[in-house]
Amino acid sequence: MAASTAAFPRAPWRCRSSATSTSSARLPTARSTASSTATAAKGETLDMSRQLIRMSNNAIMRMVASALPGDMADTARDCAKKVAELVGAFNLEDYVALCRGWDLQGLDRKTRDVRDRFDALLESMIRTKEKERRGEADETNTKTKDLLDILMDAAADPAAEVKLTRDNIKAFVLDIFTAGSDTTATTVEWMLAELLNHPDCLQKLRAELDAVVGRSRVVGEPDVAQMPYLQAVLKETLRLRPPAVFAQREAIEPIHVRGYTIPVKTSVFFNIFSIGREPAYWEEPLEFRPERFMPGGAGEAVDPKGQHMQLMPFGSGRRACPGMGLAMQAVPAFLAALVQCFDWEVPNPPLDMEEEAGLVTARKQPLVLLPTQRLHPLPLP
């Protein structure tokens, strides 16, 4: 693996986002979702998968547009789901040259269809934003800018070194929509499930939370750096349950790996999932043990940012995941808040830990839990 990963050429990879929520309800705002989670009474089951994916999608959407009307949010979610299906679909044309150009499975047609729908959505978002910006032109410019504002500012800047086109803006937003939503949601979900399956780890995390944050305020992203055990739980989850299963490259020259020759222009898939479970690198690889990343543990010096080939949940090289920094802050902070504020009960033990086959290591069964407030009152801002 080291030999083949040493040469990282081009990466046509996009991490998949399936936005698997089946709910057709409008996406709630982040605040309303948080408070509905917060006030859920004991006895009321929460479909964590759906909640988390909604919250994550919503967070991503807040990055690109301050307020999306419900129908636009539904379209975005539906399109993201379709993109995920198409990215993960088996395409006969990739393997049988004779089939090329016939679109026997209808994948080209479906791809064009989802592209057109996404384009219409993005066009509508940009137009709404343009209108909003025209209306605000006279006001003092103190409003917090979202990502779309920043991209549009850059496009309008005559001095900008790189001129952004409208298509560039759309492509950028599309990337964020599809790559950043259920990768993060899936990670939070697996982290919580693993902790519930390992009460000793949950206890350690809570002790760290109590010591670093206390009980009178909610843990936030700035706390993550002071919480080594929380970081270890994240790394262990990314090792054992990496949301993106593969990274892909194309050989730009023949490569020789363990007696095999990989010819030029061959697509090479790196199995991130298997690397994290490889017994040659990891002791008892199927065990969830965050301690391996703590001081004195065998993985103490291993980080998941693409420098250590035995753990590369975000890929590696110059096409590694650009959302890595954001994910490494936002995901543990969100999980920590769930653990700090609530006790979670599994209504039908044992907790099912099976994975669904696909490009994102989603849970096969949704994570359905019973929450009870742990802190009284909840220290919500």
Ligand code: HEM
């Ligand atoms: C736990 C969370 C995440 C994981 C595990 C993850 C994993 C990955 C992986 C494995 C790749 C392929 C890297 C390679 O080929 O070397 C990738 C690419 C990418 N990710 Fe993520 N990702 C996560 C979150 C995010 C977020 C939050 C965003 C954006 C807000 C994002 C945006 C992207 C983009 C745009 C690419 C394509 C990069 C390129 O082709 O140059 N990801 N991600």
